[in-house]
Amino acid sequence: MPQGTLFVMTGASGVGKGTLRARLLERVKLYYSISMTTRAPRPGERHGVDYWFVDRARFEAAVERGELLEYAEYVGNYYGTPRAPVERHLARGEDVLLEIEVEGAKQVKERAPRLGIPAVFIFIVPPSLSELRRRLLLRSGDGDPAKLKEIAARLARAEREIREAGGVGFDYVVTNDVLESATVDLERIVRAERLKTHRRGEALLAALSRDPELEAELDEMERWLVERGRTGN
Ligand code: 5GP
Numbered sequence: 001m002p003q004g005t006l007f008v009m010t011g012a013s014g015v016g017k018g019t020l021r022a023r024l025l026e027r028v029k030l031y032y033s034i035s036m037t038t039r040a041p042r043p044g045e046r047h048g049v050d051y052w053f054v055d056r057a058r059f060e061a062a063v064e065r066g067e068l069l070e071y072a073e074y075v076g077n078y079y080g081t082p083r084a085p086v087e088r089h090l091a092r093g094e095d096v097l098l099e100i101e102v103e104g105a106k107q108v109k110e111r112a113p114r115l116g117i118p119a120v121f122i123f124i125v126p127p128s129l130s131e132l133r134r135r136l137l138l139r140s141g142d143g144d145p146a147k148l149k150e151i152a153a154r155l156a157r158a159e160r161e162i163r164e165a166g167g168v169g170f171d172y173v174v175t176n177d178v179l180e181s182a183t184v185d186l187e188r189i190v191r192a193e194r195l196k197t198h199r200r201g202e203a204l205l206a207a208l209s210r211d212p213e214l215e216a217e218l219d220e221m222e223r224w225l226v227e228r229g230r231t232g233n
Helices: 017-027 056-064 083-091 102-115 129-140 145-168 179-193 201-207 212-231
Strands: 006-011 068-074 077-082 096-100 119-125 172-175
Touching: 006 017, 006 102, 006 179, 017 096, 017 179, 056 068, 056 077, 068 083, 068 102, 077 083, 077 096, 077 102, 083 096, 096 102, 102 119, 102 145, 119 145, 119 179, 129 145, 172 179
Parallel strands: 006 096, 006 119, 119 172
Antiparallel strands: 068 077
């Protein structure tokens, strides 16, 4: 059985990655990797569903034990991908989806070939920086100066990431302007990747197979065609 593909979806915070991920998971079968983070849960977020919420000591222990496929510090908190479940699902031939920021994606880009993991990198961008700022302000909901400062930090980081995107080696860039078309783009990427030759060994074998019953009928048909050609009726 061929190994699954690791889909790494990345892009600035506020660009709609979370929404796109949820919509994509409704349309194609993918195992979503739940990250570990030291950030406090937001209202409605659940441990083991949205993230594994842990303290810094627990996170640092995971790093030290080599339990993370990648990790990064993002606006004051750690985020990382537990490695074991990702590898387990890939080995079963299942595709895995990561939704992470750019530093983490760079680490996966570097490590995946060494680990023999086929990985596809997708960069989600906003239609413009102004639109991203609008979305971040709307999400924050109030004028709390600390929150505004965090938005400014997230915007500055988004700008830098977009500028650097060319050098990271993303396979695809998807603009999240109209949600539905961005979702369709992602779905097409996943479906197209599943048709790559290294995933299609069984299809190639099937294409080379012969059905004895059908072959016998075709032999008969061939004889009949030859006969008709000889007698002219
Ligand atoms: P948030 O705090 O808004 O949930 O996430 C902040 C950023 O961290 C987002 O860009 C999100 O994609 C990213 N992130 C979430 N999980 C991981 C992870 O496991 N590794 C890395 N590198 N980034 C992550």
